[in-house]
Amino acid sequence: MIVRKGFKYRIYPNQEQQRKLAVQFGHARYIYNWGLGQSQDKYPGYNHLAKQLPILKKTSETTWLKEAHSQVLQQSLKDLDRAFQNFFAKRGGYPHFKSKRAKQSARYPQPKESWIAPDGRRIQLSKVGHVRLVLHRPLEGVMKNVTVSRTRSGRYFVSIQVEIEMATPIFAGGAVGLDLGLREFATLSTGEKIAPPQYYRKAQKKRRRLARQLSRKKLGGHNHEKARLRLARLDEKISNQRRDFHHKLSRMLVEENQFIGLEDLNVRGMLANHHLAKSIGDAGWSAFVTMLGYKGEWYGCQVEKVSRWYPSSKTCSVCGTKMEAMPLNVRIWQCPMCGTVHDRDVNAAINILKQSTAGAVENNAWGQSVRPSTDGYAGRTRKPTRFSGW
Ligand SMILES: [Zn+2]
Incomplete structure (x- = not known):
């Protein structure tokens, strides 16, 4: 039996790589929101939206989309498609526009084993470079896609989805x-x-205190950012x-x-x-x-x-x-x-x-x-x- 599994590892991009990742995230988000904007009256479907990507890259206001890995943009439309399919099947609400302040992510399809260095300490991400990785447990199976994300507290992760052969289950119990x-x-x-x-209730008292501290700090200031980070880390x-x-x-x-x-x-x-x-x-x-x-x-x-x-x-x-x-x-x-x-x-x-x-x-x-x-x-x-x- 072949099943899909996810492996999540923390990565430590340097400043240059963080900047490049921000570009991938930003473009993925832009395309997601653009696709959602195109769907205000009726969702036109993945194929219809994906066909317009090359045109967007040639349009003068959006030529900068070329900086992103083209498959990252397609995957972003796939995510939007899944959100709509979930909504149609009543598994989820109507898709939301993605915010710059929420968790950021970008997905690469069809990764190769060679993306991870033999010593397991770096992962190669297209248009970003070789990013330091901590492989805290071995990766198994065949890689299907890689999602890079940045949490609200500024930590970076890769989630690697693999296909893996599982032994036929033994029925017990x-x-x-x-x-x-x-x-x-x-x-x-x-x-x-x-x-x-x-956990949540226990952490509520602490969370209330941190939220109060955050609300007292001046928006945009250095202390505001510090307080925001403390709260995001707790969450x-x-x-x-x-x-x-x-x-x-x-x-x-x-x-x-x-x-x-x-x-x-x-x-x-x-x-x-x-x-x-x-x-x-x-x-x-x-x-x-x-x-x-x-x-x-x-x-x-x-x-x-x-x-x-x-x-x-x-x-x-x-x-x-x-x-x-x-x-x-x-x-x-x-x-x-x-x-x-x-x-x-x-x-x-x-x-x-x-x-x-x-x-x-x-x-x-x-x-x-x-x-x-x-x-x-x-x-x-x-x-x-x-x-x-x-
Ligand atoms: Zn009875």
């Missing part, structure tokens, strides 16, 4: 249902509870910790199970509820669910979603009785029909598992029966600790 929530990040149908990451740290948590947990779940059922969450709708927004932003479910999806493919674990309208909390997982209502503050309840006492979230997770396996039998890729298991880790709370990369 059982099936598990997940109830994603705020009180617990996830409750498993086994009764296990995974505590939510609290990056928080998002790295969160991503790390998602990677560890998703890997643990797909390794231990051959089937995962979860709810199709309406995160966007929930974010509109301002009260919940901070916790949900903190939890980052949609990024986590995306990871479960692609890692499930790597490890041979089927991931199925059940409709968000399925009443997983209100239904007794033992006898199927559906309650009229189940207010959010009810954590433990007893079924009036069969007398079972339920932990709200565990009951929901069991229902999600049952419902998702019911819908998944016919497209069960490996033809084995999927059996819900409810024994094992009941009542334990743990953090994902076993981790050896992703």
Whole structure:
């Protein structure tokens, strides 16, 4: 099985290279925004926009576009195309214009192995030069594209996407249902509870102080820039910790199970509820669910979603009785029909598992029966600790 994987490394361009990278970023951003501007009435499609690139380079106001690697510009239109496709498929919002102040990036397609020096200490980027690189873990597979980025705090990275042959997965472990929530990040149908990451909330106090300091500095001044950098670095740290948590947990779940059922969450709708927004932003479910999806493919674990309208909390997982209502503050309840006492979230997770396996039998890729298991880790709370990369 051939899968796509990403490897991310920090790079240290010198001042000259930083200047050249700024040109690539700027031109990539210009083309993205230009393409978006051309799409105000109707998105004309990638091919239509790409055909105009050579014309733009000859137009007197935009001849400077020649300074950019031509494929970087095409990739920028590809990014725009993906943003539109996501929007059409309702996976994302309408594409935004890219700002000079946000994270910057440019992608090179079709890189060659020779781009990375044999000693692994430099990477050759077209129109930029040989940039110092720290290869903190070996690169595997065949390189497909390279994205260079600059974070808001001024750090530079390359993300190298590769195609890699993975061993045919061995199906191990059982099936598990997940109830994603705020009180617990996830409750498993086994009764296990995974505590939510609290980095953001813990860092909130510090973040408020830094934001206040920033607001007191004069715009454009040296101290303003210093304060802005401190804040950007904290934000990056928080998002790295969160991503790390998602990677560890998703890997643990797909390794231990051959089937995962979860709810199709309406995160966007929930974010509109301002009260919940901070916790949900903190939890980052949609990024986590995306990871479960692609890692499930790597490890041979089927991931199925059940409709968000399925009443997983209100239904007794033992006898199927559906309650009229189940207010959010009810954590433990007893079924009036069969007398079972339920932990709200565990009951929901069991229902999600049952419902998702019911819908998944016919497209069960490996033809084995999927059996819900409810024994094992009941009542334990743990953090994902076993981790050896992703
Ligand atoms: Zn019951």
